[in-house]
Amino acid sequence: MGDNMLKPNFKEAKKRTKEDIKVLRNEYKIPNDVKNLGFNKKYFIKTYGCQMNEHDSEMISAILEDMKYTRTDDYENSDLIILNTCAIRENAHNKTFGMLGRIKHLKQKKPGLMVGLAGCMSQEESVVEQIISKYGWMDFVFGTHNIHKLPEILKEHITSKELEVNVWSNEGNVIEGIPFKRDSKYKAWVNIMYGCDKFCTYCIVPFTRGKQRSRMPEDIINEVRELIKKGYMEVTLLGQNVNAYGKDFTNRTYRMENLLEDVAKTGIKRIRFITSHPWDFTDKMIDVIKRYDNICNYIHLPVQSGSSTILKLMGRRYTKESYIELYNKIRDKLGENCSITTDIIVGFPGETKTDFEDTLKLVKKCKFDSAFTFIYSPREGTPAAKMKDNITKQEKEQRLYKLNEVINKYSKESNDKLVGKVIPVLLENVSEKDSTMLAGYSDTMKLVNVKADKKYIGQIVNVKITDAKTWSLDGEINE
Numbered sequence: 182m183g184d185n186m187l188k189p190n191f192k193e194a195k196k197r198t199k200e201d202i203k204v205l206r207n208e209y210k211i212p213n214d215v216k217n218l219g220f221n222k223k224y225f226i227k228t229y230g231c232q233m234n235e236h237d238s239e240m241i242s243a244i245l246e247d248m249k250y251t252r253t254d255d256y257e258n259s260d261l262i263i264l265n266t267c268a269i270r271e272n273a274h275n276k277t278f279g280m281l282g283r284i285k286h287l288k289q290k291k292p293g294l295m296v297g298l299a300g301c302m303s304q305e306e307s308v309v310e311q312i313i314s315k316y317g318w319m320d321f322v323f324g325t326h327n328i329h330k331l332p333e334i335l336k337e338h339i340t341s342k343e344l345e346v347n348v349w350s351n352e353g354n355v356i357e358g359i360p361f362k363r364d365s366k367y368k369a370w371v372n373i374m375y376g377c378d379k380f381c382t383y384c385i386v387p388f389t390r391g392k393q394r395s396r397m398p399e400d401i402i403n404e405v406r407e408l409i410k411k412g413y414m415e416v417t418l419l420g421q422n423v424n425a426y427g428k429d430f431t432n433r434t435y436r437m438e439n440l441l442e443d444v445a446k447t448g449i450k451r452i453r454f455i456t457s458h459p460w461d462f463t464d465k466m467i468d469v470i471k472r473y474d475n476i477c478n479y480i481h482l483p484v485q486s487g488s489s490t491i492l493k494l495m496g497r498r499y500t501k502e503s504y505i506e507l508y509n510k511i512r513d514k515l516g517e518n519c520s521i522t523t524d525i526i527v528g529f530p531g532e533t534k535t536d537f538e539d540t541l542k543l544v545k546k547c548k549f550d551s552a553f554t555f556i557y558s559p560r561e562g563t564p565a566a567k568m569k570d571n572i573t574k575q576e577k578e579q580r581l582y583k584l585n586e587v588i589n590k591y592s593k594e595s596n597d598k599l600v601g602k603v604i605p606v607l608l609e610n611v612s613e614k615d616s617t618m619l620a621g622y623s624d625t626m627k628l629v630n631v632k633a634d635k636k637y638i639g640q641i642v643n644v645k646i647t648d649a650k651t652w653s654l655d656g657e658i659n660e
């Protein structure tokens with residue numbers, strides 16, 4: 182063990198080169214010796230991260246099924262376990278290591294079990310060192326850039342019978358032609374770009390996902406057309422920073438507004454896109470969203486903080502004033518029905534009581550439909566991790582609590598406004614909380630539980646809202 186390991190390196194991962202981005206179409210192959218590796222065997226995959234991470238799991242599943250594995254939701258009865266990890270905050274790490282502890286016991290009872298680590302944690306130097314020194318019983322580690330090499334990595338491991346570490350620090354290319362096993366029959370994730378070049382000072386993503394690379398518009402449109410043929414109703418265009426789509430093209434000026442328009446013209450029933458960075462949100466984008474009914478009136482626009490001092494320390498490139506200006510412009514142009522959600526971090530190094538009050542003020546001004554809120558978590562290798570952090574844990578928890586109170590109040594208010602109204606909902610499955618109801622999302626991304634027959638699953642139906650809660654709505658079909 183050791184000589185032929187390919188370990189991640191943050192210095193390499195940080196580099197951004199001007200080299201042209203190539204589209205590679207023939208990278209995915211299954212070597213003959215592993216074609217039937219999964220025959221009569223089951224795999225279990227657990228996903229810890231964001232939508233992109235979920236979509237990567239759909240890719241990993243398809244690759245394993247290409248090798249004849251079948252899926253199970255019971256890890257104790259599986260032959261192959263893959264943890265597709267997230268590195269965004271400390272608790273994501275802790276969950277993964279907790280799970281590895283349980284799997285270690287299982288592996289002692291079942292030596293034939295294969296266990297692999299994938300995702301953003303695999304891209305972290307310190308994690309891989311820890312795996313090598315303390316988790317040598319594991320079988321393989323691969324990263325976010327070489328998922329398509331999984332068959333070859335398994336082959337290597339089976340030959341060497343040793344921990345196979347194969348992580349690429351940076352990827353400058355776009356790889357096409359890898360299959361997906363989609364979790365839903367009605368809505369699909371569609372990658373439009375990979376990586377991120379924003380380097381917000383707290384964030385690990387530019388290290389774990391590499392430089393920004395946009396997929397060719399033709400490949401995206403073709404994928405959407407194929408999805409329509411298969412009966413899909415909704416696509417979510419995925420990128421860490423979707424409004425910067427196309428900025429890395431050297432031979433064409435084709436941007437997010439062009440892509441949104443071309444995807445809208447395919448006729449797919451619903452289009453969502455996440456995540457929008459306030460920096461690159463253009464008027465042209467707003468116009469296209471307004472012009473096409475199938476582009477959902479839902480914008481996730483992370484603000485992170487309401488203090489311009491903290492925003493500057495975060496490297497977000499906008500001020501509280503310019504954020505509010507953009508926010509109001511979107512609301513004015515898209516109308517009151519548009520829903521806008523956000524992400525907020527509390528307890529960033531140096532955040533004073535006044536900075537935090539500024540965040541509360543911004544929330545009170547914007548009245549977000551909902552928000553994801555987090556306590557700042559230092560990530561090794563990022564600039565913010567070196568900043569002096571003198572706020573106590575207790576103070577951070579109090580700020581989070583206060584913030585959530587205000588956020589929840591506005592979530593409830595925005596939901597209350599919908600009572601009595603009729604809104605379209607894509608019914609996806611039986612409701613988790615009440616088996617006599619179906620659940621789905623409105624075009625504005627509100628979770629709606631609907632009294633309806635199962636035959637409506639997979640359809641967009643008009644629903645009359647009868648009751649509003651903080652995180653969901655209740656309704657009945659209105660035909």
Ligand code: SAH
Nearest residue numbers: 383384421456483524525526555556557558
């Ligand atoms: N690309 C998106 C965010 C992706 S990460 C954007 O720029 O908006 C999702 C959210 O996790 C971020 O919006 C941020 O609120 C939060 N986050 C990222 N790094 C974090 C950290 N170190 N500690 C706490 N929260 C963090």
Ligand code: SF4
Nearest residue numbers: 377379380381384386
């Ligand atoms: Fe992270 Fe900022 Fe990139 Fe979002 S834009 S992924 S927060 S570095």
Ligand code: F3S
Nearest residue numbers: 230231267268269301
């Ligand atoms: Fe986590 Fe990686 Fe997504 S760090 S949030 S899984 S890009």
